[in-house]
Amino acid sequence: MTDGLWPFPVGSKSKMDFSEIFRFAAALAFILGLIGVCAVLARRLGLVPGATPVGGQRRLGIVEVKAVDAKHRLLLIRRDGKEHLILTGGEHPLLIETGIDAPTPIETEQAAPAQMALPSHVVQFQRIVEFIKERRA
DSSP states (O other), X not given: XXXXXXXXXXXXXXXXXXXXXXXXXXXXXXXXXXXXHHHHHHHHTTOSTTOOOTTOOXXXXXXXXXXXXXXXXXXXXXXXXXXXXXXXXXXSOEEEEEEEEOOOHHHHHHHHHHHOOOOXXXXXXXXXXXXXXXXXX
């Protein structure tokens, strides 16, 4: 007994033979391979945002972001060894300063301890300790 819309007899269980399973697996592997090839090509051609081309170095990066207020932010962007200061959040981004020479890694390592800001309660505690030492002396 066959239904007009269904090619298998109603009530019977159809079994997939090995050739159908193999065809399905081969088609799936082919499609996944095509997706992989397209992904590699897109990355090499630079079509993927944020991806570095294979064998290339990053030329652009955000060095630092500071919130000025609830709406505006200052961005320090490094491009090809130069830094640019940009204010965002208004109608249009505003370029504040351009062509700043990026610090060398040696300058950055030497300045790092001086740039570290301590929490206010630690600073107050240090002042109290210094005050007590001065009173004893």
